[in-house]
Amino acid sequence: MKEKKLTMKEMVCYGIGDITANLYLKFIALFTIVFFTDVLGISATVAGLIFMGSRVFDGLNDIAIGYISDKSARYKKWILWGSVATAISFVIMFTNFHFPVQGQIIFALSAYCFWTLMYTCYAIPFNAFASTMTHDTNERTLLNSIRFAIVAVPTLICSIATPYLQSGMESGNAYGTVAAVFAVIATICTLICVAGVVERAKAPEAKEKTKLKDYARVVFGNKQLLILSGAFFCKTLGSYIYDGSMSYFFTYCLNSSELMGIILGISAPISAIAALMVVPVARRTGKKAILIGCGLIFAGSSIIRFFFSDNYAVVAITCWIGMFTQSALLPIFFTMVADTTDYGKWKTGKNVRAINYGFYTFSQKMGMAFSGTIVGALLDVVGYVANQEQTASTILGIKAIYCLLPAAICLGMSILGVFWKLNEGTMKQIVSELNEREKETANA
Numbered sequence: 001m002k003e004k005k006l007t008m009k010e011m012v013c014y015g016i017g018d019i020t021a022n023l024y025l026k027f028i029a030l031f032t033i034v035f036f037t038d039v040l041g042i043s044a045t046v047a048g049l050i051f052m053g054s055r056v057f058d059g060l061n062d063i064a065i066g067y068i069s070d071k072s073a074r075y076k077k078w079i080l081w082g083s084v085a086t087a088i089s090f091v092i093m094f095t096n097f098h099f100p101v102q103g104q105i106i107f108a109l110s111a112y113c114f115w116t117l118m119y120t121c122y123a124i125p126f127n128a129f130a131s132t133m134t135h136d137t138n139e140r141t142l143l144n145s146i147r148f149a150i151v152a153v154p155t156l157i158c159s160i161a162t163p164y165l166q167s168g169m170e171s172g173n174a175y176g177t178v179a180a181v182f183a184v185i186a187t188i189c190t191l192i193c194v195a196g197v198v199e200r201a202k203a204p205e206a207k208e209k210t211k212l213k214d215y216a217r218v219v220f221g222n223k224q225l226l227i228l229s230g231a232f233f234c235k236t237l238g239s240y241i242y243d244g245s246m247s248y249f250f251t252y253c254l255n256s257s258e259l260m261g262i263i264l265g266i267s268a269p270i271s272a273i274a275a276l277m278v279v280p281v282a283r284r285t286g287k288k289a290i291l292i293g294c295g296l297i298f299a300g301s302s303i304i305r306f307f308f309s310d311n312y313a314v315v316a317i318t319c320w321i322g323m324f325t326q327s328a329l330l331p332i333f334f335t336m337v338a339d340t341t342d343y344g345k346w347k348t349g350k351n352v353r354a355i356n357y358g359f360y361t362f363s364q365k366m367g368m369a370f371s372g373t374i375v376g377a378l379l380d381v382v383g384y385v386a387n388q389e390q391t392a393s394t395i396l397g398i399k400a401i402y403c404l405l406p407a408a409i410c411l412g413m414s415i416l417g418v419f420w421k422l423n424e425g426t427m428k429q430i431v432s433e434l435n436e437r438e439k440e441t442a443n444a
Helices: 008-039 044-072 075-093 101-133 137-150 153-167 173-196 212-220 223-253 257-285 287-307 312-348 353-381 392-417 424-443
Strands: none
Touching: 008 044, 008 075, 008 101, 008 137, 008 153, 008 173, 008 223, 008 353, 044 101, 044 353, 075 101, 075 173, 101 137, 101 312, 101 353, 137 257, 137 312, 153 257, 212 312, 223 257, 223 287, 223 312, 223 353, 223 392, 257 287, 257 312, 287 312, 287 392, 312 353, 312 424, 353 392
Protein backbone atom coordinates (compact mmCIF):
# COMPACT_ATOMS: atom_id res chain seq x y z
CA MET A 1 0.00 0.00 0.00
CA LYS A 2 1.32 3.41 -0.97
CA GLU A 3 2.13 5.62 2.00
CA LYS A 4 -0.15 8.64 2.39
CA LYS A 5 1.71 11.88 1.88
CA LEU A 6 1.99 14.38 4.68
CA THR A 7 -0.25 17.42 4.50
CA MET A 8 1.17 20.92 4.86
CA LYS A 9 -1.07 21.44 7.90
CA GLU A 10 0.51 18.45 9.64
CA MET A 11 4.04 19.60 8.84
CA VAL A 12 3.34 23.11 10.13
CA CYS A 13 1.70 21.82 13.33
CA TYR A 14 4.68 19.57 13.97
CA GLY A 15 7.01 22.52 13.43
CA ILE A 16 5.01 24.65 15.86
CA GLY A 17 5.45 21.87 18.42
CA ASP A 18 9.20 22.15 18.09
CA ILE A 19 9.06 25.82 19.11
CA THR A 20 8.59 24.37 22.60
CA ALA A 21 11.94 22.57 22.69
CA ASN A 22 13.90 25.30 20.97
CA LEU A 23 12.46 28.08 23.08
CA TYR A 24 13.78 26.34 26.18
CA LEU A 25 17.10 25.26 24.65
CA LYS A 26 17.91 28.67 23.16
CA PHE A 27 17.14 30.45 26.44
CA ILE A 28 19.26 27.93 28.38
CA ALA A 29 22.15 28.14 25.91
CA LEU A 30 22.26 31.94 26.06
CA PHE A 31 21.50 32.66 29.70
CA THR A 32 21.94 29.70 32.06
CA ILE A 33 25.61 30.17 32.93
CA VAL A 34 25.15 33.95 33.09
CA PHE A 35 22.21 33.41 35.47
CA PHE A 36 24.30 31.08 37.63
CA THR A 37 27.33 33.38 37.78
CA ASP A 38 25.90 36.90 37.71
CA VAL A 39 22.58 36.36 39.54
CA LEU A 40 22.99 33.35 41.82
CA GLY A 41 26.61 34.30 42.59
CA ILE A 42 28.09 30.89 41.74
CA SER A 43 31.67 30.78 40.41
CA ALA A 44 32.09 30.17 36.69
CA THR A 45 33.83 26.82 37.21
CA VAL A 46 31.15 25.51 39.57
CA ALA A 47 28.45 26.79 37.21
CA GLY A 48 30.10 24.84 34.40
CA LEU A 49 30.24 21.70 36.54
CA ILE A 50 26.54 22.07 37.36
CA PHE A 51 25.82 22.43 33.67
CA MET A 52 27.85 19.30 32.93
CA GLY A 53 26.45 17.16 35.75
CA SER A 54 22.85 17.92 34.87
CA ARG A 55 23.45 17.25 31.19
CA VAL A 56 25.11 13.88 31.86
CA PHE A 57 22.07 13.03 33.98
CA ASP A 58 19.90 14.27 31.11
CA GLY A 59 21.73 12.13 28.56
CA LEU A 60 21.16 8.97 30.59
CA ASN A 61 17.48 9.92 30.84
CA ASP A 62 17.30 10.05 27.04
CA ILE A 63 18.18 6.39 26.71
CA ALA A 64 15.84 5.35 29.54
CA ILE A 65 12.86 7.36 28.25
CA GLY A 66 13.56 6.14 24.71
CA TYR A 67 13.35 2.56 25.92
CA ILE A 68 10.14 3.12 27.90
CA SER A 69 8.32 5.12 25.20
CA ASP A 70 9.28 2.57 22.52
CA LYS A 71 7.31 -0.03 24.45
CA SER A 72 4.04 1.83 24.01
CA ALA A 73 4.80 3.93 20.90
CA ARG A 74 1.97 6.25 21.99
CA TYR A 75 4.08 9.33 21.61
CA LYS A 76 1.38 12.03 21.75
CA LYS A 77 0.59 11.46 25.43
CA TRP A 78 4.29 11.69 26.27
CA ILE A 79 4.58 14.92 24.29
CA LEU A 80 1.56 16.56 25.95
CA TRP A 81 2.19 15.73 29.60
CA GLY A 82 5.96 16.03 29.26
CA SER A 83 5.52 19.57 27.94
CA VAL A 84 3.37 20.63 30.91
CA ALA A 85 5.89 19.25 33.41
CA THR A 86 8.75 20.90 31.50
CA ALA A 87 7.04 24.30 31.70
CA ILE A 88 6.59 24.13 35.47
CA SER A 89 10.15 22.99 36.15
CA PHE A 90 11.55 25.67 33.80
CA VAL A 91 10.01 28.49 35.83
CA ILE A 92 11.37 26.99 39.05
CA MET A 93 14.84 26.69 37.54
CA PHE A 94 15.10 30.41 36.71
CA THR A 95 13.61 31.74 39.95
CA ASN A 96 16.06 33.34 42.37
CA PHE A 97 15.16 32.27 45.92
CA HIS A 98 18.15 34.19 47.37
CA PHE A 99 19.67 31.23 49.20
CA PRO A 100 23.19 31.48 50.66
CA VAL A 101 25.91 30.60 48.10
CA GLN A 102 26.05 26.92 49.06
CA GLY A 103 22.27 26.75 48.93
CA GLN A 104 22.30 28.39 45.51
CA ILE A 105 24.65 25.67 44.23
CA ILE A 106 22.42 22.88 45.58
CA PHE A 107 19.32 24.58 44.20
CA ALA A 108 20.86 25.18 40.76
CA LEU A 109 21.97 21.55 40.39
CA SER A 110 18.66 20.10 41.68
CA ALA A 111 16.45 22.40 39.65
CA TYR A 112 18.43 21.86 36.46
CA CYS A 113 18.41 18.06 36.85
CA PHE A 114 14.66 18.10 37.50
CA TRP A 115 14.07 20.23 34.40
CA THR A 116 16.16 17.94 32.19
CA LEU A 117 14.17 14.90 33.33
CA MET A 118 10.85 16.56 32.55
CA TYR A 119 12.16 17.89 29.23
CA THR A 120 13.31 14.40 28.20
CA CYS A 121 9.80 13.02 28.71
CA TYR A 122 8.65 15.53 26.07
CA ALA A 123 11.60 15.72 23.66
CA ILE A 124 12.47 12.07 23.00
CA PRO A 125 8.92 11.03 22.01
CA PHE A 126 8.58 14.26 20.00
CA ASN A 127 11.69 13.56 17.93
CA ALA A 128 10.82 9.88 17.49
CA PHE A 129 7.39 10.94 16.25
CA ALA A 130 8.94 12.50 13.12
CA SER A 131 10.34 9.18 11.88
CA THR A 132 6.84 7.63 12.01
CA MET A 133 5.26 10.40 9.93
CA THR A 134 6.90 9.35 6.62
CA HIS A 135 9.56 6.98 5.28
CA ASP A 136 10.34 9.12 2.22
CA THR A 137 13.75 10.75 2.77
CA ASN A 138 12.84 13.78 0.59
CA GLU A 139 9.57 14.25 2.46
CA ARG A 140 11.50 13.98 5.73
CA THR A 141 13.84 16.73 4.54
CA LEU A 142 10.85 18.94 3.70
CA LEU A 143 9.22 18.18 7.07
CA ASN A 144 12.38 19.09 8.96
CA SER A 145 12.98 22.12 6.74
CA ILE A 146 9.55 23.53 7.61
CA ARG A 147 10.04 22.51 11.23
CA PHE A 148 13.31 24.38 11.63
CA ALA A 149 12.13 27.39 9.66
CA ILE A 150 9.35 27.74 12.22
CA VAL A 151 11.71 27.30 15.18
CA ALA A 152 13.55 30.45 14.17
CA VAL A 153 10.81 32.07 16.27
CA PRO A 154 12.57 31.29 19.61
CA THR A 155 15.65 33.23 18.48
CA LEU A 156 13.47 36.26 17.80
CA ILE A 157 11.77 35.90 21.18
CA CYS A 158 15.15 35.63 22.93
CA SER A 159 16.35 38.77 21.15
CA ILE A 160 13.37 40.67 22.55
CA ALA A 161 14.04 39.31 26.04
CA THR A 162 17.79 40.09 26.08
CA PRO A 163 17.64 43.81 27.00
CA TYR A 164 15.05 43.11 29.71
CA LEU A 165 17.23 40.39 31.24
CA GLN A 166 20.27 42.66 31.19
CA SER A 167 18.34 45.44 32.93
CA GLY A 168 17.21 43.10 35.71
CA MET A 169 20.55 41.34 36.16
CA GLU A 170 21.28 42.31 39.74
CA SER A 171 18.03 41.17 41.30
CA GLY A 172 17.53 38.27 38.93
CA ASN A 173 13.76 38.76 39.10
CA ALA A 174 13.68 39.35 35.34
CA TYR A 175 14.74 35.77 34.67
CA GLY A 176 11.82 34.23 36.55
CA THR A 177 9.33 36.53 34.83
CA VAL A 178 10.66 35.83 31.35
CA ALA A 179 10.84 32.09 32.08
CA ALA A 180 7.14 32.09 33.03
CA VAL A 181 6.20 33.87 29.78
CA PHE A 182 8.31 31.43 27.77
CA ALA A 183 6.71 28.46 29.53
CA VAL A 184 3.20 29.63 28.64
CA ILE A 185 4.15 30.17 24.99
CA ALA A 186 5.84 26.77 24.82
CA THR A 187 2.84 24.94 26.28
CA ILE A 188 0.45 26.59 23.83
CA CYS A 189 2.68 25.51 20.95
CA THR A 190 2.61 21.91 22.20
CA LEU A 191 -1.20 21.95 22.36
CA ILE A 192 -1.36 23.13 18.73
CA CYS A 193 1.05 20.36 17.71
CA VAL A 194 -0.80 17.55 19.49
CA ALA A 195 -4.13 18.69 18.01
CA GLY A 196 -2.78 18.91 14.46
CA VAL A 197 -0.64 15.80 13.90
CA VAL A 198 -1.76 12.23 13.26
CA GLU A 199 -0.23 9.45 15.35
CA ARG A 200 0.83 6.71 12.94
CA ALA A 201 3.03 4.71 15.32
CA LYS A 202 1.79 1.39 16.60
CA ALA A 203 2.94 -0.45 19.69
CA PRO A 204 5.36 -3.21 18.66
CA GLU A 205 3.91 -6.70 18.43
CA ALA A 206 5.36 -9.37 20.72
CA LYS A 207 7.59 -10.80 17.98
CA GLU A 208 8.93 -7.30 17.17
CA LYS A 209 9.79 -6.33 20.73
CA THR A 210 13.44 -5.91 21.60
CA LYS A 211 14.78 -7.14 24.90
CA LEU A 212 16.71 -4.69 27.03
CA LYS A 213 19.94 -6.65 26.63
CA ASP A 214 19.65 -6.46 22.83
CA TYR A 215 19.44 -2.66 22.65
CA ALA A 216 23.19 -2.13 22.97
CA ARG A 217 23.82 -4.52 20.08
CA VAL A 218 21.20 -2.84 17.92
CA VAL A 219 22.46 0.70 18.63
CA PHE A 220 26.21 0.07 18.55
CA GLY A 221 25.83 -2.12 15.49
CA ASN A 222 24.43 0.87 13.59
CA LYS A 223 27.66 2.45 12.34
CA GLN A 224 25.89 5.30 10.57
CA LEU A 225 24.06 6.23 13.78
CA LEU A 226 27.40 6.34 15.61
CA ILE A 227 29.01 8.54 12.94
CA LEU A 228 26.04 10.90 12.89
CA SER A 229 25.90 11.03 16.70
CA GLY A 230 29.60 11.95 16.80
CA ALA A 231 29.06 14.73 14.26
CA PHE A 232 26.01 15.98 16.19
CA PHE A 233 28.05 15.98 19.39
CA CYS A 234 30.59 18.28 17.69
CA LYS A 235 27.85 20.49 16.26
CA THR A 236 26.16 20.82 19.66
CA LEU A 237 29.41 21.35 21.56
CA GLY A 238 30.52 24.10 19.18
CA SER A 239 27.09 25.77 19.09
CA TYR A 240 26.63 25.79 22.86
CA ILE A 241 30.12 27.12 23.54
CA TYR A 242 29.31 29.82 20.98
CA ASP A 243 25.91 30.60 22.55
CA GLY A 244 27.14 30.24 26.15
CA SER A 245 29.95 32.74 25.66
CA MET A 246 27.96 35.14 23.48
CA SER A 247 26.61 37.27 26.32
CA TYR A 248 30.10 37.62 27.83
CA PHE A 249 31.53 38.64 24.44
CA PHE A 250 28.98 41.37 23.77
CA THR A 251 28.74 42.60 27.35
CA TYR A 252 32.44 42.76 28.23
CA CYS A 253 34.33 42.85 24.91
CA LEU A 254 32.01 45.14 22.95
CA ASN A 255 30.12 46.77 25.84
CA SER A 256 26.93 46.42 23.85
CA SER A 257 24.26 43.95 24.94
CA GLU A 258 21.93 45.97 22.68
CA LEU A 259 23.93 44.83 19.64
CA MET A 260 23.50 41.23 20.77
CA GLY A 261 19.73 41.71 20.87
CA ILE A 262 19.72 43.25 17.38
CA ILE A 263 21.86 40.43 15.95
CA LEU A 264 19.63 37.76 17.49
CA GLY A 265 16.50 39.52 16.21
CA ILE A 266 17.76 39.65 12.63
CA SER A 267 19.04 36.08 12.96
CA ALA A 268 15.46 34.80 13.25
CA PRO A 269 14.43 35.40 9.60
CA ILE A 270 17.92 34.34 8.49
CA SER A 271 17.42 31.02 10.30
CA ALA A 272 14.04 30.53 8.66
CA ILE A 273 15.48 31.21 5.20
CA ALA A 274 18.36 28.80 5.83
CA ALA A 275 16.01 26.01 6.88
CA LEU A 276 13.76 26.49 3.84
CA MET A 277 16.71 26.61 1.41
CA VAL A 278 17.87 23.18 2.56
CA VAL A 279 15.29 21.25 0.51
CA PRO A 280 16.22 22.49 -3.00
CA VAL A 281 19.94 22.49 -2.19
CA ALA A 282 19.85 18.98 -0.69
CA ARG A 283 18.16 17.66 -3.83
CA ARG A 284 21.08 18.91 -5.91
CA THR A 285 24.04 18.27 -3.62
CA GLY A 286 22.86 15.67 -1.09
CA LYS A 287 22.75 16.02 2.68
CA LYS A 288 26.37 15.01 3.21
CA ALA A 289 27.73 17.96 1.20
CA ILE A 290 25.60 20.41 3.20
CA LEU A 291 26.85 18.99 6.50
CA ILE A 292 30.51 19.28 5.51
CA GLY A 293 30.13 22.68 3.82
CA CYS A 294 28.25 24.31 6.69
CA GLY A 295 30.94 23.25 9.15
CA LEU A 296 33.68 24.80 7.00
CA ILE A 297 31.76 28.05 6.48
CA PHE A 298 30.94 28.41 10.18
CA ALA A 299 34.61 27.89 11.10
CA GLY A 300 35.78 30.45 8.55
CA SER A 301 33.32 33.13 9.65
CA SER A 302 34.21 32.61 13.33
CA ILE A 303 37.94 32.99 12.67
CA ILE A 304 37.30 36.22 10.75
CA ARG A 305 35.25 37.55 13.69
CA PHE A 306 38.13 36.90 16.09
CA PHE A 307 40.57 39.01 14.07
CA PHE A 308 38.07 41.81 13.32
CA SER A 309 36.15 41.88 16.59
CA ASP A 310 36.44 45.67 16.89
CA ASN A 311 34.40 46.11 13.71
CA TYR A 312 30.69 45.93 14.55
CA ALA A 313 29.72 45.32 10.90
CA VAL A 314 32.09 42.34 10.60
CA VAL A 315 30.87 40.95 13.92
CA ALA A 316 27.23 41.21 12.82
CA ILE A 317 27.79 39.72 9.36
CA THR A 318 29.87 36.80 10.63
CA CYS A 319 27.32 36.10 13.37
CA TRP A 320 24.57 35.97 10.76
CA ILE A 321 26.65 33.68 8.54
CA GLY A 322 27.22 31.43 11.53
CA MET A 323 23.51 31.43 12.37
CA PHE A 324 22.66 30.63 8.74
CA THR A 325 24.93 27.57 8.67
CA GLN A 326 23.82 26.29 12.08
CA SER A 327 20.16 26.63 11.10
CA ALA A 328 20.74 24.86 7.79
CA LEU A 329 22.36 21.97 9.64
CA LEU A 330 19.40 21.21 11.91
CA PRO A 331 16.95 19.85 9.30
CA ILE A 332 19.81 17.92 7.70
CA PHE A 333 20.80 16.27 10.98
CA PHE A 334 17.25 15.33 11.93
CA THR A 335 16.55 13.92 8.46
CA MET A 336 19.75 11.90 8.64
CA VAL A 337 18.91 10.43 12.03
CA ALA A 338 15.49 9.38 10.74
CA ASP A 339 17.35 7.64 7.91
CA THR A 340 19.53 5.79 10.42
CA THR A 341 16.41 4.36 12.09
CA ASP A 342 15.31 2.83 8.77
CA TYR A 343 18.86 1.66 8.12
CA GLY A 344 18.98 0.04 11.57
CA LYS A 345 15.64 -1.70 11.03
CA TRP A 346 16.78 -2.88 7.58
CA LYS A 347 20.02 -4.24 9.03
CA THR A 348 18.76 -5.83 12.27
CA GLY A 349 14.99 -6.22 11.85
CA LYS A 350 14.45 -4.31 15.09
CA ASN A 351 12.10 -1.30 15.22
CA VAL A 352 13.66 0.88 17.94
CA ARG A 353 12.96 4.45 16.89
CA ALA A 354 12.82 6.19 20.26
CA ILE A 355 15.90 4.43 21.62
CA ASN A 356 17.75 5.48 18.43
CA TYR A 357 16.73 9.07 19.08
CA GLY A 358 17.60 8.59 22.73
CA PHE A 359 21.16 7.62 21.84
CA TYR A 360 21.39 10.38 19.23
CA THR A 361 20.19 13.04 21.64
CA PHE A 362 22.46 11.56 24.30
CA SER A 363 25.33 12.77 22.11
CA GLN A 364 23.61 16.16 21.95
CA LYS A 365 23.29 16.33 25.74
CA MET A 366 26.96 15.37 26.15
CA GLY A 367 27.83 18.27 23.85
CA MET A 368 25.71 20.57 26.00
CA ALA A 369 27.27 19.15 29.17
CA PHE A 370 30.86 19.65 28.13
CA SER A 371 30.12 23.09 26.65
CA GLY A 372 29.03 24.49 30.02
CA THR A 373 32.03 23.01 31.81
CA ILE A 374 34.43 24.27 29.15
CA VAL A 375 32.99 27.81 29.11
CA GLY A 376 32.92 28.04 32.91
CA ALA A 377 36.43 26.64 33.41
CA LEU A 378 37.97 28.75 30.64
CA LEU A 379 36.33 31.92 31.97
CA ASP A 380 38.07 31.30 35.28
CA VAL A 381 41.35 30.51 33.49
CA VAL A 382 41.29 33.83 31.61
CA GLY A 383 40.52 35.73 34.84
CA TYR A 384 36.85 36.61 34.40
CA VAL A 385 35.23 38.42 37.38
CA ALA A 386 31.44 38.86 37.26
CA ASN A 387 29.93 42.35 36.94
CA GLN A 388 33.32 44.11 36.71
CA GLU A 389 35.44 45.65 33.98
CA GLN A 390 37.69 42.93 32.54
CA THR A 391 41.44 43.11 31.86
CA ALA A 392 42.87 43.10 28.33
CA SER A 393 44.02 39.48 28.66
CA THR A 394 40.57 38.42 29.89
CA ILE A 395 38.90 40.14 26.97
CA LEU A 396 41.26 38.36 24.55
CA GLY A 397 40.43 35.07 26.26
CA ILE A 398 36.67 35.65 25.95
CA LYS A 399 37.12 36.40 22.24
CA ALA A 400 38.99 33.13 21.78
CA ILE A 401 36.33 31.16 23.65
CA TYR A 402 33.56 32.74 21.57
CA CYS A 403 35.24 32.58 18.14
CA LEU A 404 38.16 30.16 17.82
CA LEU A 405 37.04 27.23 19.95
CA PRO A 406 33.67 26.71 18.21
CA ALA A 407 35.45 27.03 14.85
CA ALA A 408 37.86 24.19 15.65
CA ILE A 409 35.06 21.94 16.92
CA CYS A 410 32.89 22.48 13.83
CA LEU A 411 35.82 21.51 11.64
CA GLY A 412 35.78 18.19 13.49
CA MET A 413 32.09 17.84 12.62
CA SER A 414 32.88 18.27 8.91
CA ILE A 415 35.58 15.61 9.10
CA LEU A 416 33.13 13.09 10.59
CA GLY A 417 30.64 13.95 7.85
CA VAL A 418 33.04 12.54 5.27
CA PHE A 419 32.27 9.02 6.57
CA TRP A 420 28.47 9.25 6.07
CA LYS A 421 27.29 6.56 3.60
CA LEU A 422 23.47 6.76 3.53
CA ASN A 423 23.00 8.88 0.40
CA GLU A 424 19.63 9.43 -1.23
CA GLY A 425 19.95 6.48 -3.63
CA THR A 426 20.90 4.09 -0.83
CA MET A 427 17.94 5.21 1.30
CA LYS A 428 15.47 4.66 -1.54
CA GLN A 429 16.72 1.10 -1.90
CA ILE A 430 16.54 0.48 1.88
CA VAL A 431 12.98 1.82 2.16
CA SER A 432 11.93 -0.24 -0.85
CA GLU A 433 13.29 -3.41 0.74
CA LEU A 434 11.60 -2.60 4.05
CA ASN A 435 8.26 -2.16 2.27
CA GLU A 436 8.72 -5.51 0.56
CA ARG A 437 9.43 -7.19 3.89
CA GLU A 438 6.26 -5.68 5.38
CA LYS A 439 4.22 -6.97 2.45
CA GLU A 440 5.67 -10.46 2.84
CA THR A 441 4.92 -10.39 6.57
CA ALA A 442 1.33 -9.24 5.95
CA ASN A 443 0.75 -11.98 3.36
CA ALA A 444 2.34 -14.71 5.49
